[in-house]
Amino acid sequence: MKRDRDRGKSEAAAAGTSAGKAKMWAEQADAGMDELFAVLGYKVKSSDMADVAEKLEQLEMAMGTTAEDGVSVLSTADTVHYNPSDLSGWVESMLSELSNFDMVSPQFGGGISGESSSSNLISFSNDTQDRGFNFNFIYDDDLRAIPGGAILSNNHKNDSDNGNNKRLKSSPGSEFLDNGVPRPVVLVDSQEAGVRLVHTLMACAEAVQQDNLKLADALVKHVGVLAVSQVGAMRKVATYFAEALARKIYKIYPHDSLESSYSDVLQMHFYETAPYLKFAHFTANQAILEAFAGATRVHVIDFSLKQGMQWPALLQALALRPGGPPSFRLTGIGPPQPDNSDALQQVGLKLAQLADTIGVEFEFRGFVTTSLADLDANMLEIKGSSVETVAVNSVFELHRLLARPGAIDRVLNSIKSMNPKIVTIVEQEANHNGDVFLDRFNESLHYYSTVFDSLESCSGLTQEANDQDLVMTEVYLGRQICNVVACEGVERVERHETLTQWRVRMDSAGFNPVHLGSNAFKQASMLLALFAGGDGYRVEENDGCLMLGWHTRPLIATSAWRLTPE
Amino acid sequence: MALANVFEKRANKFCINDNMDVLIEILKRLDDRSLGVAACVCRLWCGLTRNDSLWEHLCFRHLSPPQEGVRTVVLALGGYRRLYMVCVKPVLSRLRVGGAAAELERRVWTRHEVELSLSLFCVDYYERVLIGGGGGGRLGGDSAAPPSSLMFLCKAVNV
Numbered sequence: 001m002k003r004d005r006d007r008g009k010s011e012a013a014a015a016g017t018s019a020g021k022a023k024m025w026a027e028q029a030d031a032g033m034d035e036l037f038a039v040l041g042y043k044v045k046s047s048d049m050a051d052v053a054e055k056l057e058q059l060e061m062a063m064g065t066t067a068e069d070g071v072s073v074l075s076t077a078d079t080v081h082y083n084p085s086d087l088s089g090w091v092e093s094m095l096s097e098l099s100n101f102d103m104v105s106p107q108f109g110g111g112i113s114g115e116s117s118s119s120n121l122i123s124f125s126n127d128t129q130d131r132g133f134n135f136n137f138i139y140d141d142d143l144r145a146i147p148g149g150a151i152l153s154n155n156h157k158n159d160s161d162n163g164n165n166k167r168l169k170s171s172p173g174s175e176f177l178d179n180g181v182p183r184p185v186v187l188v189d190s191q192e193a194g195v196r197l198v199h200t201l202m203a204c205a206e207a208v209q210q211d212n213l214k215l216a217d218a219l220v221k222h223v224g225v226l227a228v229s230q231v232g233a234m235r236k237v238a239t240y241f242a243e244a245l246a247r248k249i250y251k252i253y254p255h256d257s258l259e260s261s262y263s264d265v266l267q268m269h270f271y272e273t274a275p276y277l278k279f280a281h282f283t284a285n286q287a288i289l290e291a292f293a294g295a296t297r298v299h300v301i302d303f304s305l306k307q308g309m310q311w312p313a314l315l316q317a318l319a320l321r322p323g324g325p326p327s328f329r330l331t332g333i334g335p336p337q338p339d340n341s342d343a344l345q346q347v348g349l350k351l352a353q354l355a356d357t358i359g360v361e362f363e364f365r366g367f368v369t370t371s372l373a374d375l376d377a378n379m380l381e382i383k384g385s386s387v388e389t390v391a392v393n394s395v396f397e398l399h400r401l402l403a404r405p406g407a408i409d410r411v412l413n414s415i416k417s418m419n420p421k422i423v424t425i426v427e428q429e430a431n432h433n434g435d436v437f438l439d440r441f442n443e444s445l446h447y448y449s450t451v452f453d454s455l456e457s458c459s460g461l462t463q464e465a466n467d468q469d470l471v472m473t474e475v476y477l478g479r480q481i482c483n484v485v486a487c488e489g490v491e492r493v494e495r496h497e498t499l500t501q502w503r504v505r506m507d508s509a510g511f512n513p514v515h516l517g518s519n520a521f522k523q524a525s526m527l528l529a530l531f532a533g534g535d536g537y538r539v540e541e542n543d544g545c546l547m548l549g550w551h552t553r554p555l556i557a558t559s560a561w562r563l564t565p566e
Numbered sequence: 567m568a569l570a571n572v573f574e575k576r577a578n579k580f581c582i583n584d585n586m587d588v589l590i591e592i593l594k595r596l597d598d599r600s601l602g603v604a605a606c607v608c609r610l611w612c613g614l615t616r617n618d619s620l621w622e623h624l625c626f627r628h629l630s631p632p633q634e635g636v637r638t639v640v641l642a643l644g645g646y647r648r649l650y651m652v653c654v655k656p657v658l659s660r661l662r663v664g665g666a667a668a669e670l671e672r673r674v675w676t677r678h679e680v681e682l683s684l685s686l687f688c689v690d691y692y693e694r695v696l697i698g699g700g701g702g703g704r705l706g707g708d709s710a711a712p713p714s715s716l717m718f719l720c721k722a723v724n725v
Contacts, residue, residue: 319639526679527682
């Protein structure tokens with residue numbers, strides 16, 4: 001029974017986490033609470049025990065009749081899920097307090113299917129929409145900051161005030177209004193386990209920060225146990241972060257030198273599943289297109305060619321521009337392949353075929369290098385600005401240079417010597433490059449939770465072929481998570497920085513911002529409207545740059561730059 | 567005797583298949599679903615409805631004036647019928663959630679919608695023909711199933 005598992009888990013946790021982060025509820029003390037139940041989070045008055053026992057009997061009956069498998073009953077599509085925090089006062093609080101929401105109580109969202117409860121990440125908003133709706137609806141996927149949040153603390157056995165302040169106040173009361181008698185229902189507490197999960201993750205990170213590896217080890221294992229009780233995005237995120245933490249604890253560092261062809265494949269799936277890369281490509285292309293207005297020979301330098309997915313759309317737009325297409329030259333840069341095959345050349349060939357089909361004069365050169373910093377502008381054989389107009393494009397590449405000191409400055413200098421008309425940069429909008437591990441961890445937990453959440457909506461009505469896409473996308477993101485959390489020094493290449501930080505860097509390197517314009521904004525908005533789950537995505541304009549985010553959280557940012565005129 | 571008269575009268579009646587220009591004029595005004603239905607009538611009609619210029623008309627009948635050079639590009643990338651099925655129809659139906667199906671025909675394309683559809687179509691071509699299909703095992707050519715990158719257009723939207 002879940003109850004027993006819960007008790008076992010919380011006891012194990014209590015034993016292991018004497019020094020975990022303590023967040024306390026300052027709440028009215030409820031006297032007479034049964035302490036054992038309080039540890040589990042049930043506010044049960046000792047006087048009500050008989051009542052509780054009776055309800056638990058009903059619960060057992062319900063579980064027995066509705067499922068073959070005792071575990072899966074908790075998440076099958078047929079069952080009704082309720083928050084069990086207040087068993088004895090349940091019916092009265094249902095009826096009388098339907099209109100009162102506790103300011104800080106976590107959002108309740110019951111799920112009737114495993115899919116939908118997945119998006120119910122910890123949220124602490126006082127979301128009153130719930131009232132009118134069926135309890136089945138899930139929304140509000142923000143992973144808000146935990147401080148002050150409900151906690152079932154593992155280390156407050158002696159605290160009789162304990163218990164979270166959650167009250168069940170949503171519309172399940174309507175069930176009761178009908179027949180006035182509480183139905184036997186299955187009580188699931190995934191909400192609570194989710195909160196506990198996040199807290200345990202953060203406690204583990206803190207333990208790692210303090211170099212308390214034994215504690216961290218215990219916590220990481222606990223995370224594994226808790227993660228199993230979750231579904232969907234929360235579970236996946238927790239699993240990846242737990243794995244990354246485990247690597248850090250045991251010092252089994254993953255190598256970044258995973259075959260680049262494999263990572264290309266992963267990125268292809270990411271391209272197909274989620275709109276982030278498409279947004280990046282379309283907005284960057286729009287900026288490049290506008291910069292190329294009137295030019296007859298153009299040269300694009302792509303810092304990470306991969307499969308060249310960005311360029312067909314640009315070629316098509318150039319082919320159809322009034323006045324005819326320019327002569328197009330592409331320089332693609334990529335890492336060396338393990339089997340020494342010339343992947344860059346193959347991509348170049350395909351693009352040449354496409355260009356030929358639509359009638360654009362095309363030329364391609366590929367450069368293989370392990371790091372952009374090793375590249376010399378002279379090697380690229382850029383013709384003077386009177387001959388060709390140059391654009392430099394970097395999608396998710398520049399942050400990798402921050403791993404080596406001085407590399408980014410070298411690269412920015414070589415960009416300047418290329419004399420580009422426009423430089424387009426797309427980067428993740430997050431600060432995963434802080435000096436303090438704990439800060440990095442928290443930031444990335446928030447960031448990737450949001451990303452995974454957005455993916456859940458993308459896959460809502462998925463066809464079979466797309467399940468593989470989704471899985472590969474998650475692996476792609478999982479590798480990033482692993483790198484941010486587990487690696488250090490030059491191995492840690494996923495050093496994302498925010499747009500503000502990049503702005504400072506570009507400004508001091510001698511670049512002026514170029515505003516992206518309304519065409520890019522409109523096209524991006526339209527593109528996002530086409531995606532299922534498009535309601536969640538937001539395009540924002542930020543002082544000339546465009547950001548794509550999920551609900552209120554921006555996730556990637558496109559910016560454009562030109563050289564400061566002398 | 568009476569029967570022979572009936573047959574004779576029938577022989578003098580108007581037969582649409584003998585008047586192809588009229589037939590084409592009528593087909594030009596149909597929407598995509600009706601064209602599909604029409605294609606099932608007989609082999610002649612099937613051939614006619616597959617004619618790309620009908621679909622060009624369907625795609626851009628309200629675009630004024632049609633952009634020069636678009637036709638060459640579209641034909642090179644797979645033709646108007648494919649453009650309609652893969653890009654135009656989903657773009658229109660997604661971006662105009664409020665309207666009924668019949669309204670799709672009457673609304674005017676905006677420039678941005680055209681550009682977006684064409685870009686997506688080009689990406690479709692690149693993936694399908696050059697990269698060889700991300701989904702694996704999908705037929706190229708006439709098949710209506712788009713490659714992976716455009717699968718998001720196939721998914722039903724939460725309306």
